[in-house]
Every structure is written in C-alpha cells, then in structure tokens.
Amino acid sequence: DGGITQSPKYLFRKEGQNVTLSCEQNLNHDAMYWYRQDPGQGLRLIYYSQIVNDFQKGDIAEGYSVSREKKESFPLTVTSAQKNPTAFYLCASITVISGYTEAFFGQGTRLTVV
Amino acid sequence: GDSVTQMEGPVTLSEEAFLTINCTYTATGYPSLFWYVQYPGEGLQLLLKATKADDKGSNKGFEATYRKETTSFHLEKGSVQVSDSAVYFCALRGMNTGFQKLVFGTGTRLLVSP
Numbered sequence: 001d002g003g004i005t006q007s008p009k010y011l012f013r014k015e016g017q018n019v020t021l022s023c024e025q026n027l028n029h030d031a032m033y034w035y036r037q038d039p040g041q042g043l044r045l046i047y048y049s050q051i052v053n054d055f056q057k058g059d060i061a062e063g064y065s066v067s068r069e070k071k072e073s074f075p076l077t078v079t080s081a082q083k084n085p086t087a088f089y090l091c092a093s094i095t096v097i098s099g100y101t102e103a104f105f106g107q108g109t110r111l112t113v114v
Numbered sequence: 115g116d117s118v119t120q121m122e123g124p125v126t127l128s129e130e131a132f133l134t135i136n137c138t139y140t141a142t143g144y145p146s147l148f149w150y151v152q153y154p155g156e157g158l159q160l161l162l163k164a165t166k167a168d169d170k171g172s173n174k175g176f177e178a179t180y181r182k183e184t185t186s187f188h189l190e191k192g193s194v195q196v197s198d199s200a201v202y203f204c205a206l207r208g209m210n211t212g213f214q215k216l217v218f219g220t221g222t223r224l225l226v227s228p
Contacts, residue, residue, distance in 0.1 A: 004157070035218075042203065042220040043158075090157055094216070100146050100165045101207040103216055105157030 002027045006091050006106035012114050013078070013085065021076045021109045023091035029104070031095065032074040036060060037088040037108075046089075049074055078111060086113050116141040116208040120219035123201075127194055127226050135189040135222045137178075137204035145206040147171075147180055147187040148216070152201040161189075161202070199226045 007022045025032065031050050035043040045058030049068040063082025068074055078085045091106045121136040139145065146165045150158040162171035167182035176191045187204060204219040 006157075040220060043218040045215065048215070092158075100163060101216065102160060102163075103150075103158070105150075105159070107157045108155070 004104055004106035006109050011109055011111045016080045018077055018079050021089055023074045024072055025093045027093055029093035029095045033092045034076045035090045085111055116217045118204050118206055118217055118219035120204050120222050123223040125224050129228050130193045133191040133194045135202055137187045139185050139206050141206055141208045145208045148205040149178055149189050150203040194226045196226045196228055
C-alpha cells in the first residue's frame with residue numbers, strides 16, 4: 001500500500017542532543033512537509049521541499065534542519081538549538097488531484113526531552 | 115495572511131446527537147477548504163473537501179458547505195457515534211502562496227459518550 005511512514009513512533013532526547021526523525025513515502029509525490037503539533041496550537045509548518053535537493057523554511061524553522069537527497073525521503077533533525085522540542089511531529093506529502101491540493105500524513109513521531 | 119479559526123473544544127455529545135463544529139477563514143480569492151480528522155496517536159486523514167463557493171463536501175455522514183458570503187465551512191453530522199471521537203481540523207489552501215501550503219486551524223476535540 002502507498003503511504004507515508006514515519007519512524008520512530010516515540011523518541012526520547014536528552015538535553016543538548018540532536019535527533020533525526022525519519023519520513024519515507026512511496027506515493028511518488030514531489031512535495032513533502034514537516035509540521036509540528038502542540039496542544040491548542042494546531043499544526044505549524046517547519047520545513048517543506050518541492051523537489052529533490054531543494055527545501056525551504058516554514059514558519060518555525062529555527063532549531064531544525066532537513067535534507068532531501070531522494071524523492072522518497074525527507075528526514076528532520078531536531079538540533080540542540082531548538083529550545084522546546086517536546087511535541088508531536090507530522091510529515092506529509094502533498095499533491096494536486098483534479099485541480100485541488102490533497103495532503104497525505106504519516107502516523108507521527110512523539111518527541112520528548114528527558 | 116491566510117488564516118483559519120475554529121471553535122474551541124472539547125465538544126462533548128451523547129451518541130446520536132447532532133454535531134456542528136464551526137470554522138471560518140480569512141483568505142483572498144477562492145481558497146480550497148478541507149476538514150481533516152485525527153484519531154488518538156495518529157496522523158491526519160482527509161475527511162472532506164470543497165473547492166469553490168456553494169460546494170458541499172461529504173463523507174462518512176459528515177458534511178460541510180463552502181459559504182463565500184460568510185467565509186465559513188462548518189462541519190455537521192446528523193447523528194454522531196462513539197467512534198467519531200477525534201480531533202477535527204479545518205484547513206485551507208490559499209491562492210496566493212507559491213507552493214502547495216495548507217493552513218490549519220487549531221483543531222476541535224470531539225468526545226462522544228454512549
């Protein structure tokens with residue numbers, strides 16, 4: 001089945017560590033996105049990539065980094081510069097179907113700083 | 115910029131009750147509008163969509179009508195079930211962004227009791 005796979009589902013990070021969240025898709029979509037979800041704040045865009053080897057900052061990119069070396073993969077690194085990393089992270093791919101935009105989401109990764 | 119405002123939750127209902135979750139938006143032109151649903155611990159799934167004024171999106175008994183005059187896209191269901199308990203997000207795809215960006219509301223949690 002086609003879809004978005006995020007791993008791990010739960011991740012614990014110590015203060016000062018970098019951690020990388022995986023996102024893989026087999027939908028052959030060009031565009032991929034990372035969102036952060038906090039209680040009461042909805043989804044906020046961290047980074048997005050429209051094509052391989054290109055990505056752009058979203059609304060809250062500080063303390064995060066990404067790469068897009070393959071169409072299928074868009075990993076997110078949460079660096080030690082991110083002051084409040086505990087959150088639920090969602091990866092999505094977005095395509096245009098019959099003229100409208102549709103987003104496909106992974107199951108999410110819950111990151112906790114310990 | 116584009117924005118989406120949803121009613122705050124949680125919305126607590128008994129099984130078979132009528133559901134309305136309000137959503138209003140601010141955007142120029144004619145954005146596409148969406149409702150996504152998030153079950154506990156999972157990513158978001160597209161519930162329904164509407165791409166032009168007066169369109170009615172529907173799926174699984176849920177409906178929403180794109181009202182340009184009131185800039186609204188309220189979600190309704192005639193008879194809710196316990197299995198409908200989830201967080202519901204209203205979203206829009208604006209016309210002014212140069213990429214396929216979705217703007218989300220803060221989400222409304224629905225709790226249905228037997």
